[in-house]
Amino acid sequence: DIQMTQSPSTLSASVGDTVTIACRASQTIFTWLAWYQQRPGKAPKLLIYQASTLEGGVPSRFSGSGSETEFTLTISALQPDDFATYYCQQYNNYPYTFGQGTRVEI
Amino acid sequence: QVQLVQSGAEVKKPGASVKVSCKASGYSFTEYAIHWVRQAPGRGLEWMGWINGANGQTKESQNLQGRVSFTTDTSAATAYMHFYGLTIEDTAVYYCVKDRSPVVGVDSLDFWGQGTLVTVSS
Numbered sequence: 001d002i003q004m005t006q007s008p009s010t011l012s013a014s015v016g017d018t019v020t021i022a023c024r025a026s027q028t029i030f031t032w033l034a035w036y037q038q039r040p041g042k043a044p045k046l047l048i049y050q051a052s053t054l055e056g057g058v059p060s061r062f063s064g065s066g067s068e069t070e071f072t073l074t075i076s077a078l079q080p081d082d083f084a085t086y087y088c089q090q091y092n093n094y095p096y097t098f099g100q101g102t103r104v105e106i
Numbered sequence: 107q108v109q110l111v112q113s114g115a116e117v118k119k120p121g122a123s124v125k126v127s128c129k130a131s132g133y134s135f136t137e138y139a140i141h142w143v144r145q146a147p148g149r150g151l152e153w154m155g156w157i158n159g160a161n162g163q164t165k166e167s168q169n170l171q172g173r174v175s176f177t178t179d180t181s182a183a184t185a186y187m188h189f190y191g192l193t194i195e196d197t198a199v200y201y202c203v204k205d206r207s208p209v210v211g212v213d214s215l216d217f218w219g220q221g222t223l224v225t226v227s228s
Contacts, residue, residue, distance in 0.1 A: 001169070009157070032212075034214035034215070036215075037190075043201055043218035043220060043221055044151065044201075044218055045220065046206070046214055046215060046216045049206060049213065049214040050214075055216065058213065068131075087151055089148065089151070089214070089215075091211070091212070092210075092212060094154075094165060094167070094168060095142075095153050095167040095168070096153035096154070097153065098150055098151040098152070099150070100150045101150050101151075
């Protein structure tokens with residue numbers, strides 16, 4: 001299985017900050033990577049697919065980059081709604097695998 | 107709008123089986139696969155597999171050791187997840203999720219159900 005490792009596990013920030021979350025794959029996944037946001041008690045929500053393509057309706061302050069094994073999610077000008085847990089996921093190989101999550105807290 | 111509405115919470119004893127349903131609306135059910143993802147309390151996400159809405163083809167995670175299967179009722183636009191031989195460690199929220207692409211296996215997961223909590227307890 002492809003292991004997905006996110007860093008950091010927890011990130012403390014303030015409204016208006018710009019934050020970056022890293023995701024590393026144990027082998028190349030090209031750009032077959034998605035990012036999801038999960039608020040407490042809710043289902044995950046797709047933010048970005050194909051490493052850098054913003055899903056419709058997602059604010060432009062979210063952006064993704066990377067390829068092969070190294071990826072990042074950047075959130076510019078953090079808003080109160082952005083305090084949540086973020087997961088990366090690869091869909092290059094079965095089984096699809098997720099990172100362990102990065103909690104963005106105030 | 108796309109909606110996936112799942113069945114209610116279940117409490118099962120170890121060794122039992124469970125069936126969770128997922129009713130789809132707002133899109134053509136047979137054009138997209140439905141995936142299943144679970145999340146143990148306070149833990150991360152685990153992909154379980156998918157079922158093709160058009161032909162019933164399935165792909166299960168080998169990590170589940172053959173304890174899961176998927177079916178559909180296309181006339182009701184509903185997908186089902188069947189889990190057998192439940193253990194305490196299978197306590198989790200189970201989500202059904204729509205594939206973003208009509209071609210399964212090449213894209214992310216765009217619309218998620220609300221989740222079904224399955225509690226396994228003696």
